[in-house]
Amino acid sequence: MDNRELAVARVLTAVVAEARRVAAEGVAAPEDIDNAMRYGALFKKPPFAYTEEVGADAMNARLREFAQKFGKQFEV
Amino acid sequence: MDIKRIGIIGAGAMGGEIAFVATQAGIPVILKDTGQDFLDAGVEKARRIYAFKVRRRRMTQEEMDERIALIATTLDYGPFSDVDFVIEAVPENLELKQRVFAELEAACPAHAIFGSNTSSLGITRIAEKTGCADRIVGMHFFNPVSMMRLVEVVIGAGTSDITADTTCALANALGKTPIRCRDSAGFIVNRLLCAAMLEAVRCERDGLLTRAELDNALVKPDAGLPIGLFKMADQLGIDLLYKVMKILDEAFGERFAIPEEIEKLHSAGALGVKSGKGFYEYGQP
Numbered sequence: 517m518d519n520r521e522l523a524v525a526r527v528l529t530a531v532v533a534e535a536r537r538v539a540a541e542g543v544a545a546p547e548d549i550d551n552a553m554r555y556g557a558l559f560k561k562p563p564f565a566y567t568e569e570v571g572a573d574a575m576n577a578r579l580r581e582f583a584q585k586f587g588k589q590f591e592v
Numbered sequence: 593m594d595i596k597r598i599g600i601i602g603a604g605a606m607g608g609e610i611a612f613v614a615t616q617a618g619i620p621v622i623l624k625d626t627g628q629d630f631l632d633a634g635v636e637k638a639r640r641i642y643a644f645k646v647r648r649r650r651m652t653q654e655e656m657d658e659r660i661a662l663i664a665t666t667l668d669y670g671p672f673s674d675v676d677f678v679i680e681a682v683p684e685n686l687e688l689k690q691r692v693f694a695e696l697e698a699a700c701p702a703h704a705i706f707g708s709n710t711s712s713l714g715i716t717r718i719a720e721k722t723g724c725a726d727r728i729v730g731m732h733f734f735n736p737v738s739m740m741r742l743v744e745v746v747i748g749a750g751t752s753d754i755t756a757d758t759t760c761a762l763a764n765a766l767g768k769t770p771i772r773c774r775d776s777a778g779f780i781v782n783r784l785l786c787a788a789m790l791e792a793v794r795c796e797r798d799g800l801l802t803r804a805e806l807d808n809a810l811v812k813p814d815a816g817l818p819i820g821l822f823k824m825a826d827q828l829g830i831d832l833l834y835k836v837m838k839i840l841d842e843a844f845g846e847r848f849a850i851p852e853e854i855e856k857l858h859s860a861g862a863l864g865v866k867s868g869k870g871f872y873e874y875g876q877p
Binding site (some may be wrong): 520563 | 734741743744769771772773774776779780781784785786787790791792794795798800801805809810812813814815816817818821835846849
């Protein structure tokens with residue numbers, strides 16, 4: 517990844533990590549989280565849809581790598 | 593429940609826009625505030641949105657006049673004895689909101705539902721000074737209310753299913769998309785947007801890209817944001833961002849700690865577009 521791709525990946529993946537916490541805490545269901553981001557923040561790639569796009573395994577690997585390199589905000 | 597009249601308490605920017613949304617759906621509203629100036633400003637806000645639609649030929653002047661006629665105003669709770677649903681949009685102060693909901697409980701019919709537009713205070717806490725927590729719910733609209741579809745319907749510890757269902761049905765009737773969530777700091781959208789913002793700040797700090805380059809990258813199709821995050825912060829106001837981040841930091845800890853870059857802008861009064869300077873400079877306001 518070049519710097520631009522990495523920056524985009526970090527921002528979108530930070531949202532993925534936080535969205536997983538929102539779901540795990542029972543605050544909202546994944547589908548509702550994605551729709552909230554679509555209609556409340558106009559995100560074209562809300563977190564769970566983005567995870568499907570990247571691939572579940574690839575996203576988990578990325579979260580582990582980013583947690584190591586960039587911090588606890590990626591620990592899920 | 594058939595909602596025949598909506599009370600709106602707090603005629604600020606949000607109150608006026610909510611009055612527009614409700615009357616556009618054909619529902620009469622009674623708008624309350626503590627001063628005539630505030631009421632006039634709220635009605636004027638709704639009027640301006642309608643006038644824009646008429647200019648764009650999305651409605652006729654006659655239709656606009658019919659809708660505007662659905663907005664009534666009051667300085668006291670008298671007319672609230674005949675409302676089915678109240679939307680609260682007063683300033684973000686816990687004591688104030690708790691008092692308002694206790695007043696609403698006394699003034700409104702026993703079936704009335706109370707939806708709070710709060711973004712930073714908990715619904716459960718707001719309901720604490722009432723005996724009707726079952727009829728209190730969060731109804732969190734997004735700016736600009738006339739355009740943004742989402743309403744976060746926030747379920748407090750005491751909120752009943754009927755209240756939640758009725759609120760979602762009302763949101764649908766208003767042309768909005770309701771999404772249910774539990775009462776938790778930042779609900780869904782503010783919490784996730786802050787997570788994104790914080791990561792953008794870290795990326796800049798790590799020297800990956802400048803903020804302008806980052807904002808530029810985030811609106812490209814492969815990222816899919818509607819606007820850059822630094823730009824968005826400047827538009828919303830860094831004071832508002834700061835407030836939300838403080839609440840998230842208190843609730844969830846370190847990962848939401850306010851970064852030095854934002855702390856500095858905040859103390860310097862560089863709050864974004866409205867100050868002429870924030871993450872970017874805007875020339876004299």
